[in-house]
Amino acid sequence: MKKTLLCVATSITALPMLTHADSPYFSLQDGDGFKRFSVSVGALHVMPQGKAQPFRVNTSVKEGETAKVGDIKAQTVLDNIKPGSSVNPLLKATLDGLALINADVPSALSGTAEIRGLSQWDNPGTGLEADDVTTLGIMTNYFFTDNISFEMKAGIPPKVDLQGKGKIYAPFSATATPMGGALGNLELENDIFITDLEAHGPAASARAWTPAFEFQYHFGKTGVNKFRPYVGVGMMYAYFNELEINPQTEKDLIAAGHMIANIKEGNAGASLEGKKSSANPKVKLEATDAFAPIATVGFTYDFNDKWFAVGSVSYAHLKNETTITVKDATHGELIKSTADIEINPILAYAGVGYRF
DSSP states (O other), X not given: OXXXXXXXXXXXXXXXXXXXXXXXXXXSSOOSSSOSEEEEEEXXXXXXXXXXXXXXXXESSOTTEEEEOOSEEHHHHHHTBOTTOOOOHXXXXXXXXXXXXXOEEOHHHHOEEEEESXXXXXXXXXXXXXXXXXXXXXXXXXXXXXXXXXXXXXXXXXXXXXXXXXXXXXXXXXXXXXXXGTTOOEEEEEEEEEEETTBTXXXXXXXXXXXXXXXXXXXXXXTTOSEEEEEEEEEEEEEEEEEEEOHHXXXXXXHHHHHHHHHHTTOHHHHHTTOOOXXXXXXXXXXXXXXXXXXXXXXXXXXXXXXXXXXXXXXXXXXXEEEEEEEETTTEEEEEEEEEXXXXXXXXXXXXXXXX
């Protein structure tokens, strides 16, 4: 993709050299009373307008998957019994007695559990939002005529913080069968806390490369109007690298990876108690590239025939997708979470330029 964009940009730059010098539209020479090229440098302030979009989570635990419970504290079982569900009085008394002495229900008696809710779920009220950022902008123009130009927008790629919104919970439920069902089943239900995306500063960060091109129409006439408004439309390309996730959020996601791995390893009880599994979960953050339409209104003010001031406001309808995966060498992909990031930035630019 980068090579393709470079080729396009190089081809556009080379157009004047590949056409006849006397062409009224493509030439290295000055036009009829105007200069062909301009470049400006200034402050580019980016103000994302998009709102957080909810994370969608998938795990390797299939809906209705049966797993061994393993050793589990009696109090943990009591804490996760579904409110209002029916429990055999003898089983309840046994669990209460074990809980009083902080004892475990051993794996030989804990049986199995049919697990639901962890296969996939949405998290309303969660997501990521990009912060405002200011960087150095560089705008270059080639003028086909005194009124029509082609502009390339670029600048120093800024590091953008992504603020997290909301808390993520896993909607766990299960039907447990202790002692082979001799004393009946237990209905379990609990929303398991995974992470608070707002609690530890920016949830993630990324370096944003957002070159853009526009065809622009400039009102007025060179040498007659010092103040010349213009409008433009074009396309923006967005590429993100150097993605980093907040260290505490990463720890929380690693713990969630252990939760899923414990279920896969036949220790479902340990997943409710936040214990580590034998897995070694690794977290990876990725973001997709994106294209977006962009529109601009702006003006130039000429100090003389070469130097000018420029100001503009642009809007790009930009959205991409971020993916967080938690993987282990043995179990493969444990968790995959995706969310759209609506960036939709307003770009305010003010600079000084030179025509040649």
